Amino acid sequence: MNKETEQMLAELERIVVERQDWLFRFAYMRIGIREDAEDVVQEVLLSVFRRLREKASVDSVEQYVIRAVSNACTDYFRRKTLTIVSLEKAGQVAVSVSDRQIHDEFVRINRLLDTLPTEQAEIVRLKCYDDLTFKQIAELQDIPEATAKSRYRYAIMHIQQEIKKKGDKI
C-alpha cells in the first residue's frame, strides 16, 4: 500500500471518528432501525472514501457527506418494500437500554412532526435535530433560503398550536 493510500485511509478514519455518530443519528431519525441506519452510514462513508480517492477537497467532502446521507435515506425508502409497523410495536425491536432510549427519542420526535407536511417536517429535522444552517438546508433541498426559513416558521407555529390543543400532554 503506497503512502497516498495510507493518507486517504487516515483521512477516512478521521471523518469516521468525527461524523459517524452524527450520520448515525441522521439516518436513525429517518429510518428507525439501528442495523439499517448503520448500513446506510457505512454506504455513505465508503462513498466518501471513493470521493477522497478522486482527490476531492475536504470542504466539498463535508458538504458531500450531508447530501450523501440524505440521498441514501431517500434511496433506502425507495428500495425497501415498506411494511407498516406501529410506533409502539417498533419499540419492541430495541433491545439494549441505549437502543430503547434512542428509539423513544425517535418516537417522540415523529409524534411531534406527525401532523406536519413532509417538506416542513424534514426542514424541522434538519434544523433542530441535525444542526444545519438555513443555507445548508436550502442547498440540500434545492430551494431558496427564504423558502426554507418560512417553511420552518410555519412548522414551529403548527407544532405550537398542536401542543396547545393537546393541553401539554407531551
Place this chain on the structure above:
Amino acid sequence: MNEFEDIEQLLKPQCEFKASDTLKQEVLEKARKEVRPHRIVKMWPWLAAACVVGFIIMVLMPPETTTENPAEGNQLVAKVETLKVETPKAAEDQQAEPTPEPTNVSVETSQPSKAASPRRKPRQVMKEKPVEAPQEEPVQMSEETRMELLLASLNKDVPKMEDIDTAEEIRQMRMRGERLTSMCNF
C-alpha cells in the same frame, strides 16, 4: 417568542446517539479491500500478455537442427570437393568394375518419400548408413552415386560436419580392411 424557542428546544435531541463500535472497523476494512484489488487488476493483463507472447515465440522459433546459415552450406560444399579430390583412385577402380545397382538407402535419399518428415534429424540418417552399407553393398559406391547422395542430403537436410567426417573415416577404414584382406589372399 419564548414559546417559539421552547418548541425549538423541545425538538432538539434529548439523548446521545452512538453508532456501534464495530462500524468504524467495518468501514475501514471495506475501504482497505477496495484499495487492494486494483493493483491485481492492473497487473494480470500484462502477465497474461507476457505468457501469450512467450507461447508464440516458442511456437514460431525454428528447430535447433536446421541451419539457415549460408556460410555453413559453403563449408559443406568445400568439404565435398575435397572428398572428390582425395579419392580419384577409388573412383577409377569403381569405373573398371561394373557399377552396382543403387541400394535402398541411396534410392531413399536421392528420391525422398513424401511421407518422410522434412524436419527429420540428419544425425539419425547418417547413423544408419554405416550399419546398412556393409550388408548390402560389399563394393564401394561409385563417385557419381556418392555425389548424388551428398547433394540430395544437402537439398533435403543439411547434415552436420561431424557426420560427414565420421562417414569419411569409416570409408577409409573399410578401404584399409579390403587392402589387408587382398594382401592376405596373396
